[in-house]
Amino acid sequence: MPTVPVLADALASAFDFDASKAKSLSRFMREGGLLTTGARGVNAPQATTLDAARLLIAMMLNSKLPTVVEDVKLIGQFVPLRPEKLPAGFKPDTLENGLALLIDYAAKMDANGVKMESIAFRLQPYKAMANIEIVKGKGKSVSIDLSLPDVRKWVISGPFPDTYREAYSRFPVGFYQEPMITEKELVLVGKLVMGSDQ
Numbered sequence: 001m002p003t004v005p006v007l008a009d010a011l012a013s014a015f016d017f018d019a020s021k022a023k024s025l026s027r028f029m030r031e032g033g034l035l036t037t038g039a040r041g042v043n044a045p046q047a048t049t050l051d052a053a054r055l056l057i058a059m060m061l062n063s064k065l066p067t068v069v070e071d072v073k074l075i076g077q078f079v080p081l082r083p084e085k086l087p088a089g090f091k092p093d094t095l096e097n098g099l100a101l102l103i104d105y106a107a108k109m110d111a112n113g114v115k116m117e118s119i120a121f122r123l124q125p126y127k128a129m130a131n132i133e134i135v136k137g138k139g140k141s142v143s144i145d146l147s148l149p150d151v152r153k154w155v156i157s158g159p160f161p162d163t164y165r166e167a168y169s170r171f172p173v174g175f176y177q178e179p180m181i182t183e184k185e186l187v188l189v190g191k192l193v194m195g196s197d198q
Helices: 004-014 019-031 049-061 065-076 095-107 149-157 162-169 183-194
Strands: 118-124 129-135 141-147 180-182
Touching: 004 019, 004 049, 004 183, 019 049, 019 065, 049 065, 049 095, 049 118, 049 183, 065 095, 095 118, 095 129, 095 141, 095 183, 118 183, 180 183
Parallel strands: none
Antiparallel strands: 118 129, 118 180, 129 141
16 A cells, blocks of 8 residues: 555546645645654555545645645535435445545456446535435436535525535535546546555
């Protein structure tokens, strides 16, 4: 398994993201307590799937350095709006844990096409939402919407929460900017975390 700096560099290369910005984002996140830290050199700790998930969130948002820690904390703590609809074997409590689970699952898949469920992970920062879509055998799909914990309460009983308005106004981008990762890319990320690009 790679270290966090090596993983950040590999993710930047894989997604055609600016390598120097990825390095800076990972440094700010590490200093903010969001990424694995420890000794340097040969004793440096290995990156985890949660590190990969958080780095991906930062890159998908194209966060600015001064706000990256807050951005990733905010989005990473989104919760499933309908937890009772989560499929068996996939019960994440937060978005970042859900993305880490998907990466871990994909790490065990063959990047060249052993059949796996069709998966798409989409961020919709302009409306403080995210979505995970899993298409199982025979075309059965599960769509999981995630947002702030306050939004889950609002969906059930109202009223519209101020925290939601604050969250989506933080990312003033158009509807056309919905970064998405598919199962093929999740397989790639999983292989990077495992230290193999084969």
